[in-house]
Protein backbone atom coordinates (compact mmCIF):
# COMPACT_ATOMS: atom_id res chain seq x y z
CA UNK A 1 0.00 0.00 0.00
CA UNK A 2 1.05 3.54 -0.80
CA UNK A 3 2.59 4.96 2.40
CA UNK A 4 0.69 8.24 2.00
CA UNK A 5 -2.59 6.36 1.93
CA UNK A 6 -1.57 4.62 5.14
CA UNK A 7 -2.44 7.89 6.86
CA UNK A 8 -6.10 7.28 6.04
CA UNK A 9 -6.05 3.64 7.14
CA UNK A 10 -4.36 4.55 10.43
CA UNK A 11 -6.21 7.82 11.10
CA UNK A 12 -7.64 8.06 14.58
CA UNK A 13 -9.88 10.98 13.65
CA UNK A 14 -11.51 11.33 10.24
CA UNK A 15 -13.79 13.93 8.73
CA UNK A 16 -15.96 12.42 5.99
CA UNK A 17 -18.02 14.69 3.74
CA UNK A 18 -20.79 13.31 1.58
CA UNK A 19 -22.61 15.25 -1.15
CA UNK A 20 -26.33 15.52 -1.86
CA UNK A 21 -26.09 13.45 -5.02
CA UNK A 22 -24.88 10.42 -3.02
CA UNK A 23 -27.72 10.50 -0.50
CA UNK A 24 -30.91 11.41 -2.30
CA UNK A 25 -32.97 10.19 -5.25
CA UNK A 26 -33.70 12.39 -8.28
CA UNK A 27 -37.27 12.64 -6.87
CA UNK A 28 -36.00 14.51 -3.83
CA UNK A 29 -36.24 11.74 -1.27
CA UNK A 30 -33.62 10.16 0.99
CA UNK A 31 -32.02 7.16 -0.72
CA UNK A 32 -32.26 4.83 2.27
CA UNK A 33 -30.11 2.09 0.76
CA UNK A 34 -27.24 4.43 -0.03
CA UNK A 35 -27.41 6.10 3.39
CA UNK A 36 -27.31 2.67 5.03
CA UNK A 37 -24.41 1.56 2.83
CA UNK A 38 -22.40 4.63 3.84
CA UNK A 39 -23.27 4.16 7.51
CA UNK A 40 -22.16 0.51 7.24
CA UNK A 41 -18.67 1.74 6.35
CA UNK A 42 -18.55 4.56 8.89
CA UNK A 43 -20.17 2.50 11.66
CA UNK A 44 -17.62 -0.30 11.23
CA UNK A 45 -14.73 2.17 11.31
CA UNK A 46 -16.16 3.92 14.39
CA UNK A 47 -16.52 0.53 16.07
CA UNK A 48 -12.83 -0.13 15.46
CA UNK A 49 -12.03 3.01 17.49
CA UNK A 50 -11.66 5.78 14.93
CA UNK A 51 -13.48 9.01 15.72
CA UNK A 52 -15.65 10.10 12.81
CA UNK A 53 -17.15 13.49 12.00
CA UNK A 54 -19.68 13.25 9.18
CA UNK A 55 -20.28 16.43 7.19
CA UNK A 56 -23.46 15.66 5.29
CA UNK A 57 -25.18 17.70 2.60
CA UNK A 58 -28.59 16.73 1.34
CA UNK A 59 -30.96 18.84 3.46
CA UNK A 60 -32.25 20.84 0.50
CA UNK A 61 -32.38 17.79 -1.79
CA UNK A 62 -34.20 15.71 0.84
CA UNK A 63 -36.75 18.49 1.38
CA UNK A 64 -37.80 18.65 -2.28
CA UNK A 65 -39.96 15.49 -2.27
CA UNK A 66 -41.84 16.31 0.97
CA UNK A 67 -42.54 19.84 -0.36
CA UNK A 68 -43.72 18.54 -3.75
CA UNK A 69 -40.93 20.37 -5.62
CA UNK A 70 -39.65 18.79 -8.83
CA UNK A 71 -36.27 20.55 -8.87
CA UNK A 72 -33.95 22.53 -6.63
CA UNK A 73 -35.61 25.97 -6.25
CA UNK A 74 -33.68 29.03 -7.40
CA UNK A 75 -34.72 31.45 -4.71
CA UNK A 76 -32.95 31.39 -1.38
CA UNK A 77 -36.07 31.44 0.82
CA UNK A 78 -37.50 28.29 -0.78
CA UNK A 79 -34.09 26.58 -0.60
CA UNK A 80 -34.00 27.44 3.09
CA UNK A 81 -37.53 26.11 3.61
CA UNK A 82 -36.54 22.88 1.82
CA UNK A 83 -33.41 22.64 3.99
CA UNK A 84 -35.49 23.10 7.13
CA UNK A 85 -37.76 20.19 6.16
CA UNK A 86 -35.01 18.01 4.72
CA UNK A 87 -32.50 18.41 7.57
CA UNK A 88 -34.93 16.79 10.01
CA UNK A 89 -35.58 13.90 7.65
CA UNK A 90 -31.86 13.46 7.04
CA UNK A 91 -30.85 13.41 10.70
CA UNK A 92 -33.74 11.08 11.56
CA UNK A 93 -32.39 8.68 8.93
CA UNK A 94 -28.81 8.88 10.22
CA UNK A 95 -30.06 8.38 13.78
CA UNK A 96 -31.80 5.12 12.93
CA UNK A 97 -29.10 3.97 10.53
CA UNK A 98 -26.23 4.44 13.04
CA UNK A 99 -28.42 2.88 15.77
CA UNK A 100 -27.96 -0.44 13.90
CA UNK A 101 -24.35 -0.24 15.17
CA UNK A 102 -25.34 0.93 18.65
CA UNK A 103 -24.02 4.40 17.76
CA UNK A 104 -25.57 7.80 18.36
CA UNK A 105 -25.36 10.90 16.21
CA UNK A 106 -25.36 14.57 17.24
CA UNK A 107 -26.55 17.30 14.89
CA UNK A 108 -24.18 20.27 14.49
CA UNK A 109 -25.29 23.17 12.27
CA UNK A 110 -22.64 25.79 11.48
CA UNK A 111 -22.43 28.98 9.46
CA UNK A 112 -19.40 30.58 7.87
CA UNK A 113 -19.79 33.29 10.48
CA UNK A 114 -19.30 30.73 13.24
CA UNK A 115 -15.92 29.90 11.75
CA UNK A 116 -14.86 33.53 11.98
CA UNK A 117 -16.20 34.84 15.27
CA UNK A 118 -13.84 33.68 17.94
CA UNK A 119 -16.46 32.95 20.61
CA UNK A 120 -18.46 30.87 18.11
CA UNK A 121 -15.59 28.85 16.78
CA UNK A 122 -14.24 28.16 20.24
CA UNK A 123 -17.70 26.88 21.15
CA UNK A 124 -18.04 24.77 18.01
CA UNK A 125 -14.58 23.33 18.62
CA UNK A 126 -15.40 22.47 22.22
CA UNK A 127 -18.77 20.89 21.39
CA UNK A 128 -17.29 18.77 18.61
CA UNK A 129 -14.45 17.64 20.87
CA UNK A 130 -16.89 16.68 23.61
CA UNK A 131 -19.16 14.79 21.21
CA UNK A 132 -16.16 12.82 19.97
CA UNK A 133 -15.03 12.06 23.53
CA UNK A 134 -18.52 10.76 24.24
CA UNK A 135 -18.27 8.40 21.26
CA UNK A 136 -20.97 10.23 19.28
CA UNK A 137 -20.80 10.70 15.51
CA UNK A 138 -21.34 14.44 14.91
CA UNK A 139 -23.38 15.06 11.75
CA UNK A 140 -22.47 18.53 10.52
CA UNK A 141 -24.23 20.66 7.93
CA UNK A 142 -24.38 24.31 7.12
CA UNK A 143 -27.15 26.09 9.05
CA UNK A 144 -29.01 26.82 5.83
CA UNK A 145 -32.01 28.52 7.37
CA UNK A 146 -30.00 31.45 8.75
CA UNK A 147 -27.11 31.71 6.31
CA UNK A 148 -27.49 34.69 3.96
CA UNK A 149 -26.51 34.60 0.32
CA UNK A 150 -23.30 36.63 0.47
CA UNK A 151 -21.84 34.78 3.36
CA UNK A 152 -22.99 31.22 3.02
CA UNK A 153 -20.79 28.37 1.88
CA UNK A 154 -23.60 27.00 -0.32
CA UNK A 155 -21.73 23.74 -0.73
CA UNK A 156 -20.26 21.76 2.13
CA UNK A 157 -16.85 21.05 0.63
CA UNK A 158 -15.10 24.07 2.12
CA UNK A 159 -17.06 23.73 5.36
CA UNK A 160 -15.73 20.16 5.63
CA UNK A 161 -12.15 21.39 5.13
CA UNK A 162 -12.57 23.95 7.91
CA UNK A 163 -14.15 21.31 10.17
CA UNK A 164 -11.18 19.01 9.47
CA UNK A 165 -8.89 21.81 10.61
CA UNK A 166 -11.09 22.74 13.59
CA UNK A 167 -11.17 19.15 14.87
CA UNK A 168 -7.49 18.54 14.02
CA UNK A 169 -8.50 15.54 11.93
CA UNK A 170 -5.86 13.18 10.54
CA UNK A 171 -7.55 13.14 7.14
CA UNK A 172 -10.51 14.44 5.15
CA UNK A 173 -12.50 12.13 2.85
CA UNK A 174 -14.69 13.84 0.25
CA UNK A 175 -17.37 11.51 -1.12
CA UNK A 176 -19.29 12.43 -4.25
CA UNK A 177 -20.97 10.74 -7.21
CA UNK A 178 -17.74 10.75 -9.23
CA UNK A 179 -14.97 8.28 -8.38
CA UNK A 180 -12.02 10.70 -8.66
CA UNK A 181 -10.76 14.01 -9.94
CA UNK A 182 -10.27 13.76 -13.71
CA UNK A 183 -8.17 15.95 -15.97
CA UNK A 184 -11.37 16.88 -17.81
CA UNK A 185 -15.11 16.61 -17.13
CA UNK A 186 -15.51 12.81 -16.74
CA UNK A 187 -18.65 12.91 -18.89
CA UNK A 188 -16.34 13.71 -21.81
CA UNK A 189 -14.55 10.83 -23.57
CA UNK A 190 -10.82 10.54 -22.90
CA UNK A 191 -10.88 12.14 -19.43
CA UNK A 192 -8.18 10.59 -17.23
CA UNK A 193 -8.17 10.00 -13.48
CA UNK A 194 -5.59 11.83 -11.33
CA UNK A 195 -4.42 9.31 -8.74
CA UNK A 196 -2.64 11.93 -6.63
CA UNK A 197 -2.05 15.66 -6.39
CA UNK A 198 1.19 16.84 -4.80
CA UNK A 199 0.71 20.56 -5.30
CA UNK A 200 -0.76 23.28 -7.51
CA UNK A 201 1.36 22.32 -10.53
CA UNK A 202 -0.43 18.95 -10.73
CA UNK A 203 -3.66 20.86 -11.27
CA UNK A 204 -2.45 22.94 -14.22
CA UNK A 205 -4.66 22.26 -17.21
CA UNK A 206 -7.24 20.29 -15.23
CA UNK A 207 -10.76 21.26 -16.33
CA UNK A 208 -13.00 21.71 -13.32
CA UNK A 209 -16.66 21.58 -14.30
CA UNK A 210 -19.98 22.01 -12.60
CA UNK A 211 -21.76 19.20 -10.79
CA UNK A 212 -25.08 17.52 -11.45
CA UNK A 213 -28.63 18.73 -10.84
CA UNK A 214 -28.70 18.14 -7.07
CA UNK A 215 -25.18 19.00 -5.96
CA UNK A 216 -23.98 22.57 -5.98
CA UNK A 217 -20.29 23.09 -6.13
CA UNK A 218 -19.04 20.60 -8.71
CA UNK A 219 -15.31 19.91 -8.75
CA UNK A 220 -14.27 23.52 -8.26
CA UNK A 221 -15.33 23.63 -4.61
CA UNK A 222 -13.92 20.16 -3.95
CA UNK A 223 -10.49 21.19 -5.23
CA UNK A 224 -10.72 24.43 -3.20
CA UNK A 225 -11.59 22.34 -0.13
CA UNK A 226 -8.65 20.04 -0.81
CA UNK A 227 -6.33 23.08 -1.02
CA UNK A 228 -7.61 24.46 2.29
CA UNK A 229 -7.22 21.13 4.06
CA UNK A 230 -3.82 20.20 2.61
CA UNK A 231 -2.58 23.75 3.29
CA UNK A 232 -3.52 23.16 6.93
CA UNK A 233 -1.62 19.85 6.98
CA UNK A 234 -4.59 17.52 6.45
CA UNK A 235 -4.43 14.95 3.61
CA UNK A 236 -7.54 14.52 1.45
CA UNK A 237 -9.04 11.64 -0.52
CA UNK A 238 -11.70 12.42 -3.07
CA UNK A 239 -13.77 9.52 -4.37
CA UNK A 240 -17.28 8.17 -4.89
CA UNK A 241 -19.49 7.29 -1.93
CA UNK A 242 -19.67 3.80 -3.41
CA UNK A 243 -15.89 3.49 -2.81
CA UNK A 244 -15.98 4.75 0.77
CA UNK A 245 -14.82 1.42 2.23
CA UNK A 246 -11.76 1.23 -0.04
CA UNK A 247 -10.91 4.90 0.53
CA UNK A 248 -11.01 4.49 4.33
CA UNK A 249 -8.93 1.32 4.06
CA UNK A 250 -6.21 3.30 2.28
CA UNK A 251 -6.62 1.49 -1.04
CA UNK A 252 -5.67 3.24 -4.27
CA UNK A 253 -9.08 4.65 -5.24
CA UNK A 254 -10.01 8.22 -6.11
CA UNK A 255 -7.53 11.08 -5.88
CA UNK A 256 -5.15 11.58 -2.95
CA UNK A 257 -4.09 15.16 -2.17
CA UNK A 258 -0.83 15.29 -0.21
CA UNK A 259 -0.70 17.59 2.82
CA UNK A 260 1.59 20.62 2.92
CA UNK A 261 1.90 21.00 6.65
CA UNK A 262 1.17 24.63 7.46
CA UNK A 263 -1.32 25.26 10.27
CA UNK A 264 -2.80 28.76 10.09
CA UNK A 265 -5.47 29.74 12.60
CA UNK A 266 -8.95 28.54 11.76
CA UNK A 267 -10.42 32.01 11.82
CA UNK A 268 -7.97 33.27 9.25
CA UNK A 269 -8.41 30.12 7.20
CA UNK A 270 -12.06 31.10 6.88
CA UNK A 271 -11.16 34.61 5.94
CA UNK A 272 -8.82 33.55 3.18
CA UNK A 273 -10.87 30.81 1.61
CA UNK A 274 -14.51 30.88 2.53
CA UNK A 275 -15.62 34.40 1.79
CA UNK A 276 -15.24 37.46 -0.35
CA UNK A 277 -14.93 40.93 1.09
CA UNK A 278 -18.02 43.02 1.76
CA UNK A 279 -16.13 46.06 0.52
CA UNK A 280 -12.70 47.30 -0.51
CA UNK A 281 -10.00 49.49 0.92
CA UNK A 282 -7.46 50.92 -1.53
CA UNK A 283 -3.95 51.08 -0.07
CA UNK A 284 -1.04 53.30 -1.06
CA UNK A 285 2.24 51.55 -1.79
CA UNK A 286 3.63 52.22 1.70
CA UNK A 287 0.63 50.54 3.29
CA UNK A 288 0.93 47.55 0.94
CA UNK A 289 4.57 47.17 1.96
CA UNK A 290 3.69 47.45 5.67
CA UNK A 291 0.74 45.04 5.58
CA UNK A 292 1.90 42.43 3.06
CA UNK A 293 5.66 42.34 3.62
CA UNK A 294 6.05 43.47 7.21
CA UNK A 295 2.74 42.04 8.51
CA UNK A 296 1.76 45.31 10.22
CA UNK A 297 -1.73 46.49 11.13
CA UNK A 298 -3.47 48.71 8.57
CA UNK A 299 -3.68 52.34 9.68
CA UNK A 300 -5.97 54.98 8.14
CA UNK A 301 -2.95 57.00 6.94
CA UNK A 302 -2.18 54.43 4.24
CA UNK A 303 -5.68 54.15 2.78
CA UNK A 304 -6.66 56.25 -0.24
CA UNK A 305 -10.26 55.19 -0.89
CA UNK A 306 -13.07 53.03 0.44
CA UNK A 307 -15.75 51.15 -1.48
CA UNK A 308 -18.82 49.22 -0.37
CA UNK A 309 -21.30 49.23 2.47
CA UNK A 310 -19.90 47.19 5.36
CA UNK A 311 -20.10 47.22 9.13
CA UNK A 312 -17.35 46.98 11.73
CA UNK A 313 -16.33 43.30 12.00
CA UNK A 314 -17.02 42.51 8.33
CA UNK A 315 -14.39 41.07 5.97
CA UNK A 316 -13.04 43.59 3.43
CA UNK A 317 -10.59 43.20 0.57
CA UNK A 318 -7.38 45.22 0.58
CA UNK A 319 -6.22 46.41 -2.86
CA UNK A 320 -2.84 47.62 -4.02
CA UNK A 321 -2.68 50.90 -6.02
CA UNK A 322 -3.53 49.17 -9.34
CA UNK A 323 -6.65 47.62 -7.80
CA UNK A 324 -5.50 44.04 -7.36
CA UNK A 325 -6.70 42.36 -4.16
CA UNK A 326 -3.67 41.41 -2.05
CA UNK A 327 -5.14 40.68 1.39
CA UNK A 328 -8.35 40.44 3.34
CA UNK A 329 -9.13 41.60 6.84
CA UNK A 330 -11.81 42.15 9.45
CA UNK A 331 -12.34 45.89 9.57
CA UNK A 332 -12.76 47.81 12.83
CA UNK A 333 -15.01 50.61 11.47
CA UNK A 334 -18.27 50.93 9.54
CA UNK A 335 -17.85 52.00 5.89
CA UNK A 336 -19.49 55.37 6.61
CA UNK A 337 -16.95 56.25 9.32
CA UNK A 338 -13.88 55.70 7.18
CA UNK A 339 -13.76 58.58 4.64
CA UNK A 340 -13.01 61.21 7.29
CA UNK A 341 -10.16 59.06 8.65
CA UNK A 342 -8.32 58.56 5.37
CA UNK A 343 -4.78 59.74 5.13
CA UNK A 344 -4.72 60.98 8.73
CA UNK A 345 -2.41 59.67 11.44
CA UNK A 346 -3.96 57.81 14.36
CA UNK A 347 -2.59 60.44 16.77
CA UNK A 348 -4.19 63.28 14.83
CA UNK A 349 -7.47 61.34 14.74
CA UNK A 350 -7.40 60.73 18.47
CA UNK A 351 -6.90 64.44 19.13
CA UNK A 352 -9.59 65.52 16.66
CA UNK A 353 -12.24 62.82 17.16
CA UNK A 354 -11.54 61.16 20.50
CA UNK A 355 -9.42 58.28 21.82
CA UNK A 356 -11.66 55.57 20.27
CA UNK A 357 -10.33 56.70 16.86
CA UNK A 358 -6.76 55.83 17.77
CA UNK A 359 -7.33 52.16 16.84
CA UNK A 360 -6.04 50.68 13.62
CA UNK A 361 -8.42 50.20 10.67
CA UNK A 362 -7.58 46.50 10.71
CA UNK A 363 -5.48 44.74 13.34
CA UNK A 364 -2.58 42.65 12.03
CA UNK A 365 -4.06 39.50 13.66
CA UNK A 366 -7.21 40.01 11.59
CA UNK A 367 -5.41 40.19 8.22
CA UNK A 368 -4.63 37.33 5.85
CA UNK A 369 -2.37 37.78 2.86
CA UNK A 370 -3.95 36.08 -0.14
CA UNK A 371 -2.14 33.12 -1.63
CA UNK A 372 -0.38 34.64 -4.61
CA UNK A 373 1.11 37.43 -2.45
CA UNK A 374 2.90 35.36 0.16
Ligand SMILES: Nc1ncnc2c1ncn2[C@@H]1O[C@H](COP(=O)(O)OP(=O)(O)O)[C@@H](O)[C@H]1O
Nearest residue numbers: 019020021176182184209211212215216217218
Ligand atom coordinates in the same frame (compact mmCIF):
# COMPACT_ATOMS: atom_id res chain seq x y z
N1 LIG B 1 -12.47 17.41 -13.69
C1 LIG B 1 -13.51 16.78 -13.10
N2 LIG B 1 -13.29 15.62 -12.42
C2 LIG B 1 -14.30 14.96 -11.80
N3 LIG B 1 -15.58 15.40 -11.80
C3 LIG B 1 -15.90 16.55 -12.43
C4 LIG B 1 -14.87 17.29 -13.11
N4 LIG B 1 -15.47 18.38 -13.65
C5 LIG B 1 -16.79 18.32 -13.32
N5 LIG B 1 -17.08 17.22 -12.59
C6 LIG B 1 -18.42 16.88 -12.07
O1 LIG B 1 -18.56 17.24 -10.69
C7 LIG B 1 -19.57 16.43 -10.12
C8 LIG B 1 -19.49 16.40 -8.60
O2 LIG B 1 -19.92 17.62 -8.02
P1 LIG B 1 -21.34 17.80 -7.26
O3 LIG B 1 -22.46 17.38 -8.16
O4 LIG B 1 -21.36 19.18 -6.69
O5 LIG B 1 -21.19 16.70 -6.12
P2 LIG B 1 -21.68 16.57 -4.61
O6 LIG B 1 -23.17 16.69 -4.56
O7 LIG B 1 -21.18 15.21 -4.26
O8 LIG B 1 -20.98 17.66 -3.82
C9 LIG B 1 -19.38 15.08 -10.77
O9 LIG B 1 -20.59 14.41 -10.93
C10 LIG B 1 -18.72 15.40 -12.13
O10 LIG B 1 -19.60 15.16 -13.20
Ligand SMILES: N[C@@H](CCC(=O)OP(=O)(O)O)C(=O)O
Nearest residue numbers: 019020057058059060216217
Ligand atom coordinates in the same frame (compact mmCIF):
# COMPACT_ATOMS: atom_id res chain seq x y z
N1 LIG C 1 -26.28 22.60 3.14
C1 LIG C 1 -26.77 22.20 1.85
C2 LIG C 1 -25.63 21.75 0.99
C3 LIG C 1 -25.94 21.98 -0.45
C4 LIG C 1 -25.27 21.01 -1.43
O1 LIG C 1 -25.95 20.56 -2.34
O2 LIG C 1 -24.00 20.66 -1.23
P1 LIG C 1 -23.16 19.51 -2.04
O3 LIG C 1 -24.07 18.39 -2.39
O4 LIG C 1 -22.14 19.10 -1.07
O5 LIG C 1 -22.59 20.17 -3.27
C5 LIG C 1 -27.77 21.04 2.02
O6 LIG C 1 -27.67 20.28 2.97
O7 LIG C 1 -28.64 20.91 1.15
